[in-house]
Amino acid sequence: MVHGTKADAEALRDEIAELLSTMGLRLSQEKTLITHIEQGLDFLGWRIQRHRKPGTNRYYVYTYPAKKALRAIMVKAKTLCQQVGTNQPLDALLARINPAVRGWCAYFRPGVSFATFSYLRNYLWHMVWRWVQRKHPKTGRRKIFRRYCGRRSWWTGETRELFNPITVGTTRYRYRGMAIPTPWDATG
Incomplete structure (x- = not known):
C-alpha cells in the first residue's frame, strides 16, 4: 500500500523489482496490481476495500471474504x-x-x-x-x-x-497505532 499517486506506486514497484533481481527473484507483472483502495483488491481469499461507514461520513478499510x-x-x-x-x-x-x-x-x-x-x-x-x-x-x-x-x-x-x-463469532482487529512494539529504532 502506498500513500501517494499512481506514479509513486509504479516507481516503487520498479524499485522493488530491481531489488528483487539482485537476489535472483523477479516480480510477476500478472500478479502485481496497482489499484485505488476504493476499487478494492482480492488477496488470499479476502476482499480489501475502503467504504464509507453507514451513518457517518468516515471511510474505513474493510476486509471480507471474496x-x-x-x-x-x-x-x-x-x-x-x-x-x-x-x-x-x-x-x-x-x-x-x-x-x-x-x-x-x-x-x-x-x-x-x-x-x-x-x-x-x-x-x-x-x-x-x-x-x-x-x-x-x-x-x-x-x-x-x-x-x-x-x-x-x-x-x-x-x-x-x-x-x-x-x-462463528466474527472478530475485528482493533487499531493500536504506536502501541505496537517494533524491533527497529524510531530515532534513526
Whole structure:
C-alpha cells in the first residue's frame, strides 16, 4: 500500500523489482496490481476495500471474504453432497460437510463476515434439504422435518448437527497505532 499517486506506486514497484533481481527473484507483472483502495483488491481469499461507514461520513478499510472464496466453499459443499450416497445416513453427510465449512469459517472469522456466513448458512440448509429429498423422494415435507429437525429448524442426525456458520463469532482487529512494539529504532 502506498500513500501517494499512481506514479509513486509504479516507481516503487520498479524499485522493488530491481531489488528483487539482485537476489535472483523477479516480480510477476500478472500478479502485481496497482489499484485505488476504493476499487478494492482480492488477496488470499479476502476482499480489501475502503467504504464509507453507514451513518457517518468516515471511510474505513474493510476486509471480507471474496466472492471467489465463497463460491469455492459452496462448490465444495455441493460436491460433498453429491459424493455421499442417499443410502447412507444423514450423519455421514454431516461428517463430511462440517469440517470443511468449520475450517473455512475459522479462516474468515477476523473480518466483516457475518453477511457472508448468513448467506452460507442458507445455502447449506438448502443443500442438505435437496439431499434429504433425494433420500426420501415419496415422503412429505412434515415427516422429513419431524424426522431430521425435530422441533427445531436445523438439520440434525443421530449424533451430529449441521454446522451453523452464524455461530462463528466474527472478530475485528482493533487499531493500536504506536502501541505496537517494533524491533527497529524510531530515532534513526
